[in-house]
Amino acid sequence: MSQPHKLCMIPGPIEFHEDVLDAMSTPATSHVDPLFVPIFGECIELLRKVLLTKDAQPFIVAGSGTLGWDMMVNLVERDDEVLVLNTGYFGDKFAECLEVYGAKVTHLRAPIGDRPSLDELKKALSAKKYKMVTVTHVDTSTGVLSDVKGVAETVKSISPETLVVVDGVCSVGSEEIRFDEWKLDAVITASQKALGVPPGLCIVAVSQQALQVFKTRKTPVAGYYSNWNKWLPIMTAYEARKPAYFATPAVQLIYALLASLKQLTAQSMDTRFDQHRQVSQKFKKAVTDLGLKQLAVSDEVAANGMTAIWLPEGVQVSDIVPSLAAKGVQIAGGLHAECATKYFRIGHMGISVTEPQRGHIDKVIESLTTTLKEVKSKA
Incomplete structure (x- = not known):
């Protein structure tokens, strides 16, 4: 590691x-x-x-x-x-x-x-x-x-x-x-x-x-x-x-x-595709459990390698990104010109997915959960 x-x-x-x-x-x-x-x-x-x-x-x-x-x-x-x-x-x-x-x-x-x-x-x-x-x-x-x-x-x-x-x-x-x-x-x-x-x-x-x-x-x-x-x-x-x-x-x-x-290529591409689907489903379920919504209007149109997430009402990108960075996790703000300030983005690709023993996805979920609690407590 x-x-x-x-x-x-x-x-x-x-x-x-x-x-x-x-x-x-x-x-x-x-x-x-x-x-x-x-x-x-x-x-x-x-x-x-x-x-x-x-x-x-x-x-x-x-x-x-x-x-x-x-x-x-x-x-x-x-x-x-x-x-x-x-x-x-x-x-x-x-x-x-x-x-x-x-x-x-x-x-x-x-x-x-x-x-x-x-x-x-x-x-x-x-x-x-x-x-x-x-x-x-x-x-x-x-x-x-x-x-x-x-x-x-x-x-x-x-x-x-x-x-x-x-x-x-x-x-x-x-x-x-x-x-x-x-x-x-x-x-x-x-x-x-x-x-x-x-x-x-x-x-x-x-x-x-x-x-x-x-x-x-x-x-x-x-x-x-x-x-x-x-x-x-x-x-x-x-x-x-x-x-x-x-x-x-x-x-x-x-x-x-x-x-x-x-x-x-040491494994089949089908295996790799499945790994990304499974981790994406896990991550998106965690997002939903936190009361958050994706930009993607349905699971069918949602990527497996990343998730774009609407900010909760009253929460700013500046409330989320620096807080996660302080916890050791770098995420991205929005990019679409029409709504860039209203959402944030998280990637889940590569070794973060194929080598779960690294704990990357779990750390992101844990850090995001803690950050949202902190933000709400200040509201």
């Missing part, structure tokens, strides 16, 4: 395993060192196991998850129609990014705490032809879980050539994702959430259909660092255990990623 410290129980970055942190403690290493190249290559292969795909192409690039949005410039061209299924802050920002590259974005929004219905999606797809449909699997601002399987089935049944792009930054590693079975075209994620690695790696996996769209585009890619013409040869080389260079990878983070992916 690591040394005592304030638990980071926000919806990412999460708590990191000691072996993952140790893996970063390597001497300065060249990114084309024959000892490093196979580390990178194995990471690419293990990511396919995490996403349950045989032939999707992973990209591992130094940057935040936001870089994954920019990478969609490889798939969209100016004036392409894009439908954004919007469940909060990150749907807004993904759309904003796509508009920078000239996409014509249509939003399909839901009330705070809910998600667009599949019937609404069918209606939108019937009204216009879209190059791409994006869906935020878990919007970290609201804790809403989108029905990615249902979305993909609906899109592909009406318009098979339309690309289904999933923002999985807050879902890969904690929520069920079946890339091949669900016929997804791109999944965007980052290292610091349920993959359990410090921030700094953008990870994107794309289907062969998406790669074909990229390869047959009519105009040059309007990006440099995010351009797959630059990165595809690099990923292909590393997976073949050959050195290559475009931009320097985050060597130590990739060592850490391999350590985490080995842990993650």
